[in-house]
Amino acid sequence: MSTLRILVIDDEEAMRESMAAWLENSGHEVAVAESGTRALEMLDRDVHDLVLLDIKMPGMDGHELLRRIKEHYPGIMVVMITAYGSIESAVIAMKEGANDYLLKPFDPKHLMLLIEKMANQKEMMTEYRLVRDRLFELEGAGFGDLIGSSEAMQEVFKQIEEVAQADIPVLITGETGTGKELVARAIHARSIRNCGPFVAINCGALPEQLLESELFGHERGAFTGAVRTRIGRLEMADQGSLFLDEVGEISAQMQINLLRALEEKRFLRVGGSREVESDFRLICATHRDMQALVDAGRVRSDFFYRINVISIRVPPLRERPGDITLLAHHFLQQFSNEISKPTQELTPSAYRLLTRHDWPGNVRELLNVIERAVVVSRGPKIDAADLTFFGAGTEASAKAATLKEVDALHIRRTLEECDWNVSRAAEILGINRGTLTRHIKKNGLKNPH
Amino acid sequence: MRLRVEIIRLGPVDEVCVSVAAANIQTFIGVPVDVAPSWPEPEYAMIPVRGQYNAMPILNALGMGIDADTRRLGLLTGDLCLPILTYVFGEAQVNGGAAVVSIRRLKQGRDGQRAPLHVVLERLAKVAVHEMAHVLGLKHCRSSQCLMAFSLGLEQLDALTLRFCPECERLVARKVQR
Numbered sequence: 001m002s003t004l005r006i007l008v009i010d011d012e013e014a015m016r017e018s019m020a021a022w023l024e025n026s027g028h029e030v031a032v033a034e035s036g037t038r039a040l041e042m043l044d045r046d047v048h049d050l051v052l053l054d055i056k057m058p059g060m061d062g063h064e065l066l067r068r069i070k071e072h073y074p075g076i077m078v079v080m081i082t083a084y085g086s087i088e089s090a091v092i093a094m095k096e097g098a099n100d101y102l103l104k105p106f107d108p109k110h111l112m113l114l115i116e117k118m119a120n121q122k123e124m125m126t127e128y129r130l131v132r133d134r135l136f137e138l139e140g141a142g143f144g145d146l147i148g149s150s151e152a153m154q155e156v157f158k159q160i161e162e163v164a165q166a167d168i169p170v171l172i173t174g175e176t177g178t179g180k181e182l183v184a185r186a187i188h189a190r191s192i193r194n195c196g197p198f199v200a201i202n203c204g205a206l207p208e209q210l211l212e213s214e215l216f217g218h219e220r221g222a223f224t225g226a227v228r229t230r231i232g233r234l235e236m237a238d239q240g241s242l243f244l245d246e247v248g249e250i251s252a253q254m255q256i257n258l259l260r261a262l263e264e265k266r267f268l269r270v271g272g273s274r275e276v277e278s279d280f281r282l283i284c285a286t287h288r289d290m291q292a293l294v295d296a297g298r299v300r301s302d303f304f305y306r307i308n309v310i311s312i313r314v315p316p317l318r319e320r321p322g323d324i325t326l327l328a329h330h331f332l333q334q335f336s337n338e339i340s341k342p343t344q345e346l347t348p349s350a351y352r353l354l355t356r357h358d359w360p361g362n363v364r365e366l367l368n369v370i371e372r373a374v375v376v377s378r379g380p381k382i383d384a385a386d387l388t389f390f391g392a393g394t395e396a397s398a399k400a401a402t403l404k405e406v407d408a409l410h411i412r413r414t415l416e417e418c419d420w421n422v423s424r425a426a427e428i429l430g431i432n433r434g435t436l437t438r439h440i441k442k443n444g445l446k447n448p449h
Numbered sequence: 450m451r452l453r454v455e456i457i458r459l460g461p462v463d464e465v466c467v468s469v470a471a472a473n474i475q476t477f478i479g480v481p482v483d484v485a486p487s488w489p490e491p492e493y494a495m496i497p498v499r500g501q502y503n504a505m506p507i508l509n510a511l512g513m514g515i516d517a518d519t520r521r522l523g524l525l526t527g528d529l530c531l532p533i534l535t536y537v538f539g540e541a542q543v544n545g546g547a548a549v550v551s552i553r554r555l556k557q558g559r560d561g562q563r564a565p566l567h568v569v570l571e572r573l574a575k576v577a578v579h580e581m582a583h584v585l586g587l588k589h590c591r592s593s594q595c596l597m598a599f600s601l602g603l604e605q606l607d608a609l610t611l612r613f614c615p616e617c618e619r620l621v622a623r624k625v626q627r
Contacts, residue, residue, distance in 0.1 A: 018505055018531040025543055026589045026599060105499075107535045109601045 002119050005029045005047060009039045009065065010054040010081065015104070019052065022108075026115065036060030040068060045220060045228040048076055050118050052102075055082045055089045063093060070097040075125075077118050130195060146182040147330050150320035156183065159312045164190035169262075169307050171247075172285040174314030177364030180285035181245060183314055188241040193281055196240025199233050204246030212254060213270050216261070222271025232269065234261060237280035247307060248288035248299060255303040262306055282307060317359040317366065324355050327363060331370040332382070344377060349384040349405055357389060365389070378446045385412045385443050408443040411436070420447040452518050452625050454482045454581060457511065459525040459549070460490030465566075466524060466552055466573055473574035474522070474581050477596070477613070480625050490527065501530040504540035504549055511547035520584050522577060523549040538606070539576045541583035548580035557603060572606055582617070585624040590617050 006028050010016040013034070020030040031046065033039035036059060039051070051069060055062035066078055080093040080101040090101035099121070100114060148154070163170050164187045172180045181200060188198045203211060213222075217232030233242060244250075250258070261267040262282060266275045284307045293299040317324065328346060336343040346354070350373075359365055369387055377386040385408035411429065418424040426436040439445075454474055456467055471482040494506040502525065511521045529551035530536050538555065541548035555572040558564035564572075579596055590597035595614035600606040613621060 012532070014503075014505065014532045019533045021543070022531065022534070024588070025541075025583060027591075105530065105533050105535050108537060111534065112599055112601060 002123055003028055004049045004115065004119055004122060005031075006050045006052060007031050007033060007039060007042060007048045008052045009033045009036070009057075009062075010052075011035060011057045012054075015054070022111075023115070026112070028115070036062075036065040036068075039065060043069065043073055043076070047229065048073075049122050050115075051076055051078045053078055053080055053098075055080050055086065055093060063089075063096060066093055066096055066098055077121060079114065079118065130197075146179050146186055147327050148320060148323040149326060150315075150322045152315040152320045153323060156312060156314060160186050161190065163187060163310050163312070165192060166310070167192060167281055168309045169282040169284070171290070171308040171311040172283065172314060173290070173311060174285075174287065175316045175362055176287045177362030178314040178316055179363050180287075180314055181243065183312060184241070184243045184283040184285060187283060188243075188281075191241065191281065193240050196280075197237060198241050198243065199237040199280075200243040200245060201233050202245040204249035208251050208254060211250070212257070215254075216257070216267055216269055217272075217276075218270035219272040222269070226271065229269070231276075234267060234280065235276055235278050238278040239280070241281045241283055244282065244284045244307075246286060247284040248286040248290055248293050250299075252298075252300060255300045259300070259303050259306055284308075317362045321355055324359075324366065325351055327366055328354055328370055331367050332374065335371050335374040339374065341374065342380065344374065344380055344382050347381050347383045350382050350387055353384045353387055353405055379444070381444075383444050384408055385445055404443075407439070408445070411439050411443060412445050415440070415445065415447075452480045452520065454478070454480055455485045455515075455519055455521045456482060457485045457521055457523050458487040459507065459523045460487070460527070462487075462524045462526055462552065465570065469570045469574055470522065470524060470550070470577040473578050473611070477578045477611070478581055478585070478621060478625060485521075488523075490525070496530070496532075499530060501528045501536070502551070504529050504531055504537055507549045508540060508542050508545075508547050511549060512542055512545055515546050519546075520581065521547040522581060522584075523547065524552065524577075525549065526552050528553045538572075538600075539580040541580040543583050543588065544586040545584060548577075548584050550576050550580055554603070568607070571611070572603070575606060575609055575611055578611070582613070582621055585621060587617055587620055587624075590614055592616075 006023055008016045008019050008023070008030060010019070011034055016032045016034065020032050023030045031042060031048070033042050036057060053062050053065060062080060066080070069076055069078055077099045078097070080090050080098045081104050082090045082101060083104055087103065090103070093101060099118070102111065102114060148156075160183060170187060172183050174180050184200070185198060188194060201214060206214060213230070213232065215232050215234055217230050217235055218226050220226060220229045257267070265279050266277045268275055290299060290304055290308065294301050294304050328351070332346065333343050354366070354369075361368070369389060372388055373382045373386045384405045414425045414428055415422070418428065422436055422440070423433050426433045429436060456471055458467060467484055471484060474480070475482045491502055491507050491510065493510075494502045494504075496503050507523060511523045515521060528536060529538070529540065529549065531540065536554060537551075539548060539550035550573065552569070552573060555576065556563055556569050558568070575596060582597055587597055589599045592598060592614040594610065595617050596609060596612060597614070597617045598609065600609065
């Protein structure tokens with residue numbers, strides 16, 4: 001039987017104290033509250049698995065508190081306590097979502113069996129979540145969106161298969177948008193830890209203090225705003241894999257803390273004095289040249305060697321142009337399904353435009369381009385004119401597109417800027433309205449509104 | 450100074466029960482046991498509507514005024530309960546100073562008959578040692594073969610062997626610095 005974190009709520013001191021003492025003797029962690037208001041404060045602050053709740057209390061009664069608990073903390077199990085003769089109240093509470101009820105005073109056998117039942121229920125819920133996560137992982141285990149028939153990607157797939165079973169740290173390098181997290185997920189899905197969680201965090205997205213609390217968790221009162229104890233990603237990843245994206249952005253102090261946690265598999269939560277244990281596999285990723293960061297003194301060499309036991313480089317999309325059409329077709333199908341649209345086809349000119357682009361944003365940029373095209377295009381085909389490239393990869397960077405393709409793009413862009421006011425767009429383009437209408441028809445452009 | 454246990458009769462209790470509790474605590478906990486003068490029946494703890502003694506005020510009374518090296522075990526013949534529980538065989542202050550054990554329900558045999566004396570005494574030994582281990586700080590054990598396992602009733606209590614599992618044995622030894 002697993003240990004439960006139990007909150008006993010009863011306005012009678014003798015009741016709550018004797019119940020707490022008895023449950024503590026049985027090895028559970030017990031807290032007590034004398035009123036509904038106090039209980040809500042405690043539920044907000046600390047983590048509980050089970051609430052033992054007296055129905056009859058002054059102020060907020062058990063029914064009201066039950067409703068609030070089920071609304072705000074649906075994962076907490078609630079057992080109602082009522083006196084003999086008030087069984088109707090207990091039946092109502094069961095209809096309101098209580099997990100069970102006890103008539104007081106209770107036979108110790110009944111209390112013990114009920115607590116065992118709740119502990120089993122908690123274990124089943126934990127198991128259910130693990131199975132659900134595992135299924136989620138397995139769904140992506142065919143390498144998911146990590147697609148490629150190029151030699152470079154075949155080499156990546158081979159490396160994933162090789163390192164997955166080894167249970168050692170892996171460093172994944174590659175430009176932004178190449179799919180480093182997908183590689184990490186694929187490694188986790190094939191590893192011996194695939195029944196455990198896959199926990200990801202982008203280290204570059206958070207300021208240092210916040211990152212420390214996110215990684216290690218914090219105790220209540222550790223800092224202003226730490227109103228309740230919170231477990232960190234390291235603890236969440238116990239028995240699973242921890243994915244640290246943009247690991248090159250971590251500060252030197254954080255590198256020391258992480259190094260210690262990795263080596264000892266135990267650490268302190270921020271503001272904590274009791275060490276917690278967590279056994280996870282570390283997978284890191286970066287778009288930076290880590291060796292250069294080590295040379296520049298921004299990354300500690302001992303930290304680098306610890307996380308870089310094996311490295312996998314994910315090639316940028318421009319190094320595997322053969323995969324562009326494969327990926328584009330995959331995303332086309334994916335997004336068409338998502339918005340319940342019949343799967344469209346890319347015209348040859350659209351394919352040509354895609355393969356000539358240099359993809360500075362890599363697969364993520366391609367994904368965005370296709371997603372937008374699927375949303376804005378009408379009809380069964382997506383033409384070059386439906387493709388919009390973002391940021392550094394604007395249409396100007398499309399290499400050697402045909403004059404017709406450039407014409408179509410320029411006309412569409414101008415129309416969009418004028419919110420499809422054809423007369424105004426014609427004026428900007430320096431042609432008359434009739435000519436522009438002919439161009440629109442010839443290039444298959446359509447007003448999305 | 451070494452830890453010692455003091456047994457106090459709370460009202461009339463058979464001499465043999467006191468001796469059995471004392472001998473078993475001495476054997477399994479490993480501390481000297483003295484029998485102190487009897488106290489009167491704990492009328493202050495009686496819950497009239499239930500006809501039972503509330504264990505909580507008895508524990509408070511037993512735990513009062515004892516020195517740091519003494520732990521107390523109260524024995525009584527009346528039925529014992531907690532406000533929330535219909536009955537208890539015994540109750541203890543975990544990591545505290547006192548425990549109390551009732552002999553009333555330990556005498557129950559099958560079909561409403563009185564259990565044979567050797568069975569009653571064996572049950573008493575188990576409950577007394579179990580409660581004193583709570584006083585030393587031990588909690589219920591997950592091993593069904595351990596004396597610190599929770600007994601769902603007399604049948605389970607009878608099925609228990611009178612010994613700690615190795616882990617609880619080690620804990621007891623550490624607590625009494627054997």
